[in-house]
Amino acid sequence: FALSRYRISKYPTLKLFRNGMMMKREYRGQRSVTAIADFIRQQKVDPIKEIHSLEEVNTVDRDRRNIIGYFDQKDSENYHTFEKVANILRDDCVFLAAFGDVSQTERFSGDNVIYKPMGETVPDLVYLGSLTNFDLTYAWAQDKCVPLxxxxxxxxxxxxxxxxxxxxxxxxxxxxxxxxxxxxxxxxxxxxxxxxxxxxxxxxxxxxxxxxxxxxxxxxxxxxxxxxxxxxxxxxxxxxxxxxxxxxxxxxxxxxxxxxxxxxxxxxxxxxxxxxxxxxxxxxxxxxxxxxxxxxxxxxxxxxxxxxxxx
The missing domain is CATH 3.40.30.10 (Glutaredoxin)
Incomplete structure (x- = not known):
């Protein structure tokens, strides 16, 4: 059952799950304790880069897809949802976040998340859903980070x-x-x-x-x-x-x-x-x-x- 459900066609296969979801990219490194431990440590690195000045937003790599979150507090339900999504899509998008006074001008209607597509002239897209709804936030981010x-x-x-x-x-x-x-x-x-x-x-x-x-x-x-x-x-x-x-x-x-x-x-x-x-x-x-x-x-x-x- 597990073999067909997770499309496993060779042995051994090491699949990575985050928040109950199987990641598309499986572990392809050496089958050794050291290599697997290194891989796990890499996966535990925070994928979100903190922004300390809004000027940094103007220097993001526009050859990559970027999702930027503007939050009042890091210890908040909104940010925890953003964090979960970033961990799942860490290989598909660059995630950045700003907090407190740094993000204030971008939070005129509350915590805010935007998507910066590839290309200098392509306009930003704003997430309009609830940031406490993981499924909705993830579906929106996946649609932006993983092209059709x-x-x-x-x-x-x-x-x-x-x-x-x-x-x-x-x-x-x-x-x-x-x-x-x-x-x-x-x-x-x-x-x-x-x-x-x-x-x-x-x-x-x-x-x-x-x-x-x-x-x-x-x-x-x-x-x-x-x-x-x-x-x-x-x-x-x-x-x-x-x-x-x-x-x-x-x-x-x-x-x-x-x-x-x-x-x-x-x-x-x-x-x-x-x-x-x-x-x-x-x-x-x-x-x-x-x-x-x-x-x-x-x-x-x-x-x-x-x-x-x-x-």
């Missing part, structure tokens, strides 16, 4: 794979921010309800040439959208079609319903064999095997569950 569309790299690929849900990936040239913005917009518009059942990712097509070649594409073909189910890869027919209402959503629903996999084995569904769709059906019926499954831990390294292609 994340970048996949060779460094975090194994970690994302271990989340155990398929990938919907945009391959794009790093400098092509327009395609990324369109993808982000359509994912938010069409697929927000699918969050948790599929990972929305984007990848630098120069760095991920091999997966592109796997689906018979090159960086010159980018932007390209594909699903990796950890069994097969399915290519979205035309990137420009993502702005057609419901088109991208249907592609994901066809994965969940088994249609993409069924067409792989048996060809296009009879209802789809209409003029103008035959070419798309032919593409869909020949998907290559998963490429990103190779980023998962080796089956010979601590493997406990062998049917990884059923993820």
């Amino acid at each position: 569309v994340r970048e996949i790299t060779f460094e975090n690929g194994e970690e994302l794979t271990e989340e155990g849900i398929p990938f919907l990936i945009l391959f794009h040239v790093k400098e092509d921010t327009e395609s990324l913005e369109k993808f982000q917009h359509e994912v938010a518009r069409q697929l927000i309800s699918e969050k948790g059942s599929i990972n929305f990712l984007h990848a630098d097509c120069e760095k991920f040439r091999h997966p592109l070649l796997h689906i018979q594409k090159t960086p010159a073909d980018c932007p390209v959208i594909a699903i990796d189910s950890f069994r097969h890869m399915y290519v979205y027919p035309e990137f420009r079609d993502i702005e057609i209402p419901g088109k991208l959503r249907q592609f994901v629903l066809d994965l969940h319903s088994g249609k993409l996999h069924r067409e792989f084995h048996h060809g296009p569904d009879p209802t789809d064999s209409t003029p103008g769709q035959e070419e798309i059906g032919e593409v869909a019926s020949n998907p290559p095997e998963s490429s990103f499954q190779k980023l998962a831990p080796s089956e010979t390294r601590y493997t406990l569950l062998r049917d990884r292609d059923e993820l």
